[in-house]
Amino acid sequence: MVILVGKVYLVGSGPGTVDYLTVKGYRLLTQAEVLVYDALVDIDLLTLAPDHCLKLNVGKRGGKPSMKQDQIDRLLVNQCQQGKQVIRLKSGDPFIFGRSTSEIQALNAAGCLFEVVPGISSALAAPLLAGIPLTDLVLSRCFTVLSAHEPDRLDWQTLAQIDTLVILMGGQHLPVIVQQLQKQGRSPQTPIAVIRWAGHPQQQIWVSTLAQILSHTTNHSLSPCVIVIGEVVGLHSFLSPTSNPTHDR
Numbered sequence: 001m002v003i004l005v006g007k008v009y010l011v012g013s014g015p016g017t018v019d020y021l022t023v024k025g026y027r028l029l030t031q032a033e034v035l036v037y038d039a040l041v042d043i044d045l046l047t048l049a050p051d052h053c054l055k056l057n058v059g060k061r062g063g064k065p066s067m068k069q070d071q072i073d074r075l076l077v078n079q080c081q082q083g084k085q086v087i088r089l090k091s092g093d094p095f096i097f098g099r100s101t102s103e104i105q106a107l108n109a110a111g112c113l114f115e116v117v118p119g120i121s122s123a124l125a126a127p128l129l130a131g132i133p134l135t136d137l138v139l140s141r142c143f144t145v146l147s148a149h150e151p152d153r154l155d156w157q158t159l160a161q162i163d164t165l166v167i168l169m170g171g172q173h174l175p176v177i178v179q180q181l182q183k184q185g186r187s188p189q190t191p192i193a194v195i196r197w198a199g200h201p202q203q204q205i206w207v208s209t210l211a212q213i214l215s216h217t218t219n220h221s222l223s224p225c226v227i228v229i230g231e232v233v234g235l236h237s238f239l240s241p242t243s244n245p246t247h248d249r
Contacts, residue, residue, distance in 0.1 A: 006080035008107055010100055012093040012119015013041050015129075016199020020120050021045065028117065032087040034079045036072070040091035040224055042200065049087075054079075069099060073106035080112040093121040097147050097168060121145075123166045126198030126226035130205050131240025132233055139231040140164040148227075151176045160184035164230035171196075171222030178210050181229065186210060191233035196225040207236050 009028050014020030021029075029035070029048040035055045037046065046055055056075070059066030067075075079086045094100045094116055107114045123145045127134055134143040140163040146154065148170030159165060160181050170177055174194070182188055188211035196204040208216050210229070 005113065006083045006086065007113040007115065008076050008080050008086040008088055008103075009115050009117055010088045010090065010094045010098075010103065011117040012098070012121070013037075013045055013089050013091055014120040014199065015092060015122040015125040016197070016203075017042050017201075018045055018048070020125065020199055022117065022119065024117055025119065028087055029089070031085060033084040034086040035089060036075060036079075036086065037089040038091050039066070041089050045089065069102050073103050076103055077106055077110040077112055080107065080114075081110065090119070091122070093119040096121045096123060096145070122198050122224075122226050123168060126195040127166065127193075127228050129198050129203065130193055130195045130228070131236045131238070132193055132228050133235060133239065134164055134166065134228075134232065136232050136235070139235070143230070148173045148177055151180065154180075156180040157184050160186045162230075164228065164232055167227040167229070169224075170227045171225045174217065174222065174227065175214060177227065177229075178214060182210055186229075190229060191231060193228045193233045193236060194222055194225050195228070196222055198226055205236075205240075207233060 011025045011028055013025065026048065029045065032049045032053045035046065035049050035053050036058055039057065039059050049055065058072050076086060076088060088103065090098045100116065104114060134140060142162065143164035143166055144162045145166045148167050151173045167177065188209060190210045192208060192210055192213050194206040194217060206213065206216050
């Protein structure tokens with residue numbers, strides 16, 4: 001009697017195209033029997049999987065139809081229990097706003113084997129690709145990464161004091177972000193960058209100040225984006241590649 005042993009790999013796909021996928025992630029994709037992926041994963045990554053691989057899009061993009069998290073948990077368990085090699089492909093890094101905890105708890109409870117494979121988070125890659133260093137000896141002694149998915153739950157008084165902010169899932173709430181930071185004493189002239197589709201060919205960057213950014217981004221679709229706020233944004237014009245599509249102040 002042959003006992004099939006399945007395993008689930010929670011793999012970070014990085015911020016964009018296959019160029020930013022880790023070597024291990026690449027190898028696992030080429031061996032996948034089941035591929036469960038998020039909506040923000042670059043479509044070209046799916047072509048790395050074998051022809052016989054079952055590919056399942058579970059969504060997980062704000063404001064768009066998505067499979068509920070408990071359904072995803074059960075899906076991973078069911079496929080693993082069938083002895084399949086399952087790749088759970090997540091945008092960026094699985095442990096940065098990736099909702100991996102629920103999936104791992106479900107796999108553990110079912111006795112399923114799993115492994116987490118790191119990916120490059122857009123929180124780190126997007127500023128770099130825009131020529132914005134998150135730390136600087138003079139301009140930024142520290143940075144904080146946060147989600148603005150629920151801006152009313154954030155401590156804006158504390159956040160306003162931090163040198164550099166890196167904000168994910170904040171495109172729809174940009175007016176609230178700008179208002180709250182200025183309300184808590186951040187200068188209206190503080191530089192801000194909005195980086196849309198970082199790591200993709202259609203990457204766009206808007207660079208301005210808290211006082212002016214909304215006038216530059218109104219009527220533009222910003223999602224998915226990474227927002228960087230702080231004096232280091234001013235280094236963008238010196239450090240960014242000349243090929244970056246950019247809308248400046």
